[in-house]
Amino acid sequence: MSKGGGSKEKTVVQSTSSAPWEEQQEFLKTGFQSAQDIFDSDNPQYYDGQTTVDYSPETNTALNMTRDRALAGSPIQSTGAEQYQNTLNGDFLSGNPFFEGAFNAQVRPMVNQYMNQTAPGIDSQFNGANRMGSNAYAQTRNTADETFANALTDTAGKLAYQNYGLERGLQNAAINNSGAFASNDYLDAQRLAGVGAARESEQQSQLTDDVNRWNFDQSRDQNKLANYMGVVSGGYGTQGSSSQPVFSNTAANFLGGGAAGAGVGNMISPGGGGAAWGAGLGGLVGLLG
Secondary structure, three states, rough: OOOOEEEEEEEEEEEEEEOOOOOHHHHHHHHHHHHHHHHHHOOOOOOOOOOOOOOOOOHHHHHHHHHHHHOOOOOHHHHHHHHHHHHHHHHOOOOOOOOOHHHHHHHHHHHHHHHHHHHHHHHHHHHOOOOOOHHHHHHHHHHHHHHHHHHHHHHHHHHHHHHHHHHHHHEEEEEHHHHHHHHHHHHHHHHHHHHHHHHHHHHHHHHHHHHHHHHHOOOOHHHHHHHHHHHHHHOOOOOEEEEEEEEEEEEHHHHHHHHHHHHHHHHHHHHHHHHHHHHHHHHHHHHHH
């Protein structure tokens, strides 16, 4: 603060307050009370029903079929494993129960030709020459018999080799395909499981719809309140205060106060004395102000 006739500073505090619109206040009270009621209630609650669907009868049956098949194994798979082991052991390198029948069918024309043509022709030839018991006859028959026997042996060997090779090829192919073939046992169970899965999916969709409706009802009051408060609210009113300095001139206040005081003194005492003491008093008030 300056001395003499300088300016004097003082702080003036101004307080402001604004309340909600009077017509709005009752609605705000209703909204706040509703919020309190919702807070005090037991909502929201968790869905009190089952939230997953049970296996359908088809799925249960398919699962049981799959379990039983997996526990029991496949007889085809077992047979394939047995055949594979026999192959490793060389069990099919000898012996063929069907060989004899196939061999007889193959060599029957050869036997008939030898017995009905070749051998009788030799006998007839040497008999006509009266040499049936000769060494030449014996050598000729032995050569013919040996040739015939060799033909039978060669035929048997070729037939056995071809038949055995074909059979072993079929057996090896069956062994290689036994795993894939055995897996066919699961096809019925898998298709039945597909039927069960389709029904369970539909049941789950219906259950999901029920849960969604439940959840909607659980949040209905909160959503309504939020929409309500969004409409009726706005500014709820504010309160605050502000301070600002006020400057005054001491000399001017003294002179102004003195003039005012003199006027008051004249009204009280029309003589000159009244003006004098009124001016002094007014100046003092102006100075303090």
